Amino acid sequence: MTDPIRPVQEDDLHAYADGRLDPVRRGDVEAHLQANPALRHRVEGWREQSEALCEALAFKLREPVPSSLHLGHLQEQRAVRHRQSLFSSPWRVAAALVLTLGLGVGTGWIARGSQRMGEVTRLGLEAAAAHSVFAVDPTRPIEIGPENRTELVAWIDRKLHRSVNVPDLSAQGYRLIGGRVLATIIGPAAMLVYDDGQGGRITLFLQPMRSDVAPMQPVSSGTANGYAWIDGHMGYGVIADGDGSIHGLANSLRRAMLSKS
Amino acid sequence: MTLMGEIEASIPALRRYAWSLLRDTDDADDLVQDCLVRALDRVAADPAVAAVRPWLFTIMHNLFVSRWRTKRKRRVTMPDEATDNAEVPIGPEQDDALIRRDLLAGLDRLTEDQRQVLLLVSVEGLEYREVASILEVPVGTVMSRLSRARDNLHAYMDGTKRPILRRVK
Structure with missing residues (x-):
């Protein structure tokens, strides 16, 4: 049985113990081990050892993953970091002013510095972060599906303390697949997920805002791109994946939401 | 499975490998967190990842080498702590618990290079x-x-008089 051209080597023994040989080579190694009991004992020992190591460490697989390691949580932290780095220079200016003007005057400047990011920028980043976490999830992008549309709208209205329109985007080729309520640092928000039937997803992010109105701004975070704006104290973010422009869609959505409100 | 789904599914194995290297739950989870944050940064820059698991272990290995190895060295110089391993839950069978303790102590006595290869091949x-x-x-x-x-781990287990082969299931 043993192939005279390819004698059984140490590497074959490991691959045998690890179950990584094709059937032909496995037969070669088995024949070789039959003829060498000491070697067979050694290789069987390796196999037992691997099993014992897996068992000894299996408790780590059974432990629940701590929330600090959930990807959604880490994505949010990334978004916050990204935001902070975008506005790090005003922060530096504010810090310099603290040193120059003294603490009493300076704290006011810091408070203002943190607001400089602008509501729409923050809104857009929240929308992009929510899109990145949920829209790409094939199994559970939404809490409530379109079959329970009334329940979904009631849930969103209750949490946002506002009556929210769920826009119909079928003319643009998108079908509502559902939505969910989300938490952000300034309060509750809602996300509606639409699908184009070919795996392409866009999300509409909704959040009550302090400002009455703000012009549309482009948003880009990682692979998520879109637009954010404010109308009638409601913030909107429409986000898609990749480079395809959804500017037209965002414009028609804005018009549709204005006409309904 | 999506890229994010594959990363998520790899987290338990990353925690297991990190714990095997550092033998401390908090340190290990910090290492995993560093690894995941780094992975998310890379995905944001370029979402084309061919094989997720080896890619994640590569990120983790590089972080371990650059930042975490010193922690491990400090820990292993305290001999009894490594052997007694209070963190490993004791199973219902005393024999199993002893074998597990010996195995982990045996792992500690391998060189770091050997330990990493053995864990990545046999466990991961x-x-x-x-x-x-x-x-x-x-x-x-x-x-x-x-x-x-x-062979070194086998010899160590033989020396403890609790060779794995004699284990009663």
Whole structure:
């Protein structure tokens, strides 16, 4: 049985113990081990050892993953970091002013510095972060599906303390697949997920805002791109994946939401 | 499965490997967190990842080498702590618990190179060429480290009078 051209080597023994040989080579190694009991004992020992190591460490697989390691949580932290780095220079200016003007005057400047990011920028980043976490999830992008549309709208209205329109985007080729309520640092928000039937997803992010109105701004975070704006104290973010422009869609959505409100 | 789904599914194995290297739950989870944050940064820059698991272990290995190895060294110089391993839950069977303790103590006595190869092959089930790529060594080096790791650990377990072969299931 043993192939005279390819004698059984140490590497074959490991691959045998690890179950990584094709059937032909496995037969070669088995024949070789039959003829060498000491070697067979050694290789069987390796196999037992691997099993014992897996068992000894299996408790780590059974432990629940701590929330600090959930990807959604880490994505949010990334978004916050990204935001902070975008506005790090005003922060530096504010810090310099603290040193120059003294603490009493300076704290006011810091408070203002943190607001400089602008509501729409923050809104857009929240929308992009929510899109990145949920829209790409094939199994559970939404809490409530379109079959329970009334329940979904009631849930969103209750949490946002506002009556929210769920826009119909079928003319643009998108079908509502559902939505969910989300938490952000300034309060509750809602996300509606639409699908184009070919795996392409866009999300509409909704959040009550302090400002009455703000012009549309482009948003880009990682692979998520879109637009954010404010109308009638409601913030909107429409986000898609990749480079395809959804500017037209965002414009028609804005018009549709204005006409309904 | 999506890229995010694959990363999520790898987290328990990353926690297991990190714990095996650092033997401290908090340190290990910090290492995993560093690894995931780094992975998310890379995905944001370029979402084209071919094989997720080897890619994640590569990120983790590089972080371990650059930042975490010193922690491990401090810990192992305290001999009894490594052996007594209060963190490992004691199972219902005393024999199993003792074998587990001995195995972990035996792992501690391997060189770091051997330990990494053995864990990545035997526990994490990665291909030899994947392990070679993670550790940035030739496959031949992986195989020779694997031989030494397996034989050394076997010899250690023999010496403890609790060889795995005699284990009663």
